[in-house]
Amino acid sequence: MKKWLKVAAVVILIFVHFGGLIFMVPRREIVNETIRAVYFHVPMWFGMVYLFSASVYYSIRYLKKPSPDLDRKSVEYANIGLMFGILGILTGMIWAYYAWGDFWHGDPKQNGAAITLLVYLAYFVLRGSVDNEEQRARLSAVYNIFAFAAMVPLIFIIPRITDSLHPGNGGNPGFNQYDLDNRMRPIFYLSNIGWILIGVWLVSLRLRLNVLTEKINEIEDEKN
């Protein structure tokens, strides 16, 4: 990853954190000041969807032309995506406590998010239970693609056809229409970009770590 991108990510996120807490936000009923969660909670989901899509992209490329490098990329993208998902659920729960009065409300969106995490936990369980490396890569790539396709209706269709209290569903104020006015938009978009950059940075760090650990292992093997 380019150095200026890393610097940009840090600068953007510092700006987002200050701006997100200090700048004026529109007054809405019920949500009030908690609307600031848009800057911190929603980018987690954008980041997660981006990272999982990248993971699926590398899985598809792996199936077309197998190489351990692509497999590693797809795993690490899924790993960091899972972290973003967990953070997204936690920030959402904090918001839900103040807006809905309960950490876990059983809202379709919350349930969908929890199931999304289940999919990727299952993905890691699958990886853990295959010994042969090449087979592990192939099976998990297949499951990654399949589960991602099965997950899409869960996140994007079902919450829209069932009643949900989540902003943006069933007539509740959402972050896309009138709610996100011009004062909020720049910070919101910047926050998304910043978090996605951080995610990609984390992935690249973990990839380098993996490569180095493998090298160390090889050297130690040679010694013995």
Place this chain on the structure above:
Amino acid sequence: MKIVLLLFQKELKLELRRRSVISGISLYVFSLVFICYITFSLRNNTISEATWSALFWLAILFSVINSVAKSFIGERKGLFIYYYSIASAQAIIFSKILYNTLLCFALSAVGYFLFSIFIDNPVQDQPLFWSILFLTSWGFSASLSLISGIAAKANNSNILMAVLSFPVLIALLLLAIKATKNVLDGLDRSTSTDELWNILAINCILTALAYLLFRYIWRS
């Protein structure tokens, strides 16, 4: 296409020959329904439509996962190699999906029959209900056939089968429960068409993906 049909016939014949498997599965469904009947003490109580549809689909889900799981998990290594030499991966997955759809549909029919004896039969619009049963059986079998192929290659495949398939099936299951509840409430058909179209769309996606992806797990 011919090979698909041949493989399909082979599955069916094998299944009919092994009586123990069929009786095992039907006993499984029966026990599930009976446990529901006893635990809810339904002699004195009645359950609401929502509970009926949730219970029904849970019973179907568990029996279907258990019966479809064996489509690849139970088979021996040598058989795989034999299949590999006579048929393409596409033909095999198609025949499995076809056969498993039939199996799931039969299981749901049996489940429905048992439910209506023991618990209740609140279904009013029969054709709609059967079409929901058919569509979900198809979706279940498309995803479970592929996942059973994956799980067969890994260790402790029986646990893995459940872990891998639940998150994938949940979208279908929720849609099916919702559509069933609409039927039980006696709502007009037009209210359920959305769900049916969604299930159909998910089925098509899952089948196409199973078709595309199966050759990669098959190759090893």
